Amino acid sequence: MVKNIAIARNDFPILNEKINGEPLTYLDNAATTQKPQAVIDALTHYYEHDNANIHRGVYTLAERATEGYEGVRQHVAKFIHAATDEVIFTRGTTTSLNWVALGFASQVLQAGDEIIITVMEHHSNLVPWQQAAQRAGVKLRYVEINEQGELDLAQYADLLSAKTKIVAFTHVSNVLGTINPVKQMTKMAHDVGAYVVVDGAQAVGHFKVDMQDLDCDFYAFSGHKVYGPTGIGVLYGKRELLTLMNPVEFGGEMINLVQRQITDFKPAPEKFEAGTMPIAQAIGLGAALAYIEAIGWPAIEAHEQELVNAAYAQLAAIEGLTIYGPPAGPTRSALITFNLNGVHPHDVATVLDTQGVAVRAGHHCAQPLMQALGVSATTRASFGLYNNQADVDRLCAALVETKEFFQV
Amino acid sequence: MNLGNLSDLYRQLILDHAQHPHHHGDLAAADQTVTLNNPTCGDVIKLQVELKDDRVADIAFSGDGCSISQASASMMTDLVKGQSLTDVQHEIATFLEMLMGNSGEDEDVDALGDAAVLATVIKFPARIKCATLAWKALEQAIGEAKNNE
Incomplete structure (x- = not known):
């Protein structure tokens, strides 16, 4: 309808x-955006009719909660044009970006590498990279803006080199409103062999984003900025890179087998989702995406x-x-x-x-x-x-x- | 437009101090310099004091902030210049308590001079930190001076 x-x-x-x-x-x-009645109702309905912890239960109610939660993962995947196992639930954009800067950057950064970000980043896509650069002892470089508040793509091209290992930038500036050319910038980064991380917090909810079209390696956004609840966010990552990426949190649900000294993790996305996730909030996010699709x-x-x-x-x-x-x-x-x-x-x-x-x-x-x-x-x-x-x-x-x- | 509350916050006295702040600038012979910022909004104050015989011999501030933070700093510098550190510390405590909603003794609040009008800021919770920034900077400057003795 x-x-x-x-x-x-x-x-x-x-x-x-x-x-x-x-x-x-x-x-x-x-x-943050306000919430439509449909999202508020979805949260209430979940707590009134479907609430149980997911995955572990063998009883009907737990199956219902699990179906709801995993159903939203499929929904998100379709919404951003990705595969279901490439969608990780997080607390929000900040958590998503921190996890990449911790669990992925640590796997790929080596001495002599460089990370490129831009001067228009929100602190959530800036401080994690400062920290990653300091930990790995690599250089952090900045793409500047021109007088119109757009990224200086000529300077970006100059910064890119074989040393560039990670490029992280925002899809839309939360201050300038600038929509950055993600597809073009991703292609330029891939041409030098770098990985691309995109902060989509200000983009998703305003226009269609398509992971296959953009071709970036990681993409992060928040539920509460797309008319959904707080406390739920998404990290998209290409399947082979999620396999390479380490979990940042460890505990229940993310394991395959735990022994006294070693643990075998589940594959992505489960290996990243330790402990009880924000289940109701995920259900609410699903209702928000459905609301957007209805319009x-x-x-x-x-x-x-x-x-x-x-x-x-x-x-x-x-x-x-x-x-x-x-x-x-x-x-x-x-x-x-x-x-x-x-x-x-x-x-x-x-x-x-x-x-x-x-x-x-x-x-x-x-x-x-x-x-x-x-x-x-x-x-x-x-x-x-x-x-x-x-x-x-x-x-x-x-x-x-x-x-x-x-x-x- | 709902000007009732607004005129309370932006009284003429506050606007006058904000537009023409007193003791604004740098001191040539500062004993203590404290730079504080308000991390929620990015406002910055640099406060300098010159101390002599346990008194605030001279004081100045600079930086960047809204009318409430600028007016508050201006009123504070008017008040404390020439006063003993003991009196100043008492006034800082009175002011900070006042902005937490604890009105204190009338005579203590009256002793704050122009700054007493800033009590109205508690009706605007988002702006309380604007009003207290300069006073926290002065509190820190005096604390550091005493530690260095």
Whole structure:
């Protein structure tokens, strides 16, 4: 059944909340998205009807829970066009990336190697690589951005060499909104024999991602940014690389045979999923993916593109407002980061909050990028499928009032 | 627009301090320099103090922050310049308690001068750390000075 995106807003109960007496204008979707009734119901239904620990039980209820959990693994695989055993459940993007930087990097890094990341990385795709580089004693190098906030691909090409062992970068910048050319960058890295790790936290949920098309080696994303619950995330990895990769956590469920001195692990994905996993959250993620599929990518992509184009034009028309990142168009995803000259982002966010408008202010966990932009903090408005033109209008009106309040 | 609460947070006195902060800059003869940041937002303060005979002989701050953090630093430097370290430590404790919602004795709060108006910040929990940053920097500077004695 195809859902109409124009009325999708009604599926999200929290959007009926009043904040400081005003309707909630939720524009912090890059931090976390709100949940549709279908996801909330799936969590409740699981706890009311299907709750048991997975895999071990021989009773009916445990089989039902296991079927639900493993069914979502199949669903995720289909959603990102991968094989089922290439999908690992994690706590979220941060855990996914840390596991690659620990369990995979340690298997392949050797003296003299180099890791390449970019200056636009979220700390979760930056600090794990700093740590991996320090542990292995290898060099960490950075791809810089150009004036439009896009990666400097010529400099990236120069950095790549036979020494490059791992390239890690974000699909979409959580600050600039830039959509990076993952397929092209992956091809360039593969040409020098490097492995490619992609942070998909800001991409999945906004447009279709296809592992076979992108051809990257690892891809990470979070459930809570795609209208699903917190506490569940995904790490995709190519099958042969998951075989090479070591688990980071050890314990129940991930073993084949435990003896006093040695243990034989199960194959991927089970060998990575030690202990009781977030089962209900996985079920909720499945409901979120089904919700997205019911609306369909063409409608979501067109709606968000239209919204961000309108927001860009309206924000750019506010005098004294600086927008960071690429112009509205095919290389910009559904978020806009800006500064109102003369007003600190925290003050902007506080004034907007009194008008029910929720935005994020600060360094957005991207301090090296803030330094590259020459700012200490910025304000970010990020959109989801339920936002509409009225939200954009309320944001812009509130910013004009903020200017008047601070007399700038 | 719901300006009621907002005018509480951004009183004219706070805006005046934020827009024209007192003791903003660097000290030529600083005994202690403390740089603190607020990891949740990236705000930074560099606080310098010159100490003489167990008193704050001079004080200055610089850095980058929102109007609340800048106003708070400005008000604090006005208050403590010339005071004994014992009095300053008492005032820091009063201020930090006040922003945890413990109002304390009226006379102690009154003794905070302009900074007493920052009590309104507790209505905006996300901004409490903005108000306390400078005071924590001063607390650390005095602690380090005493350790070095």
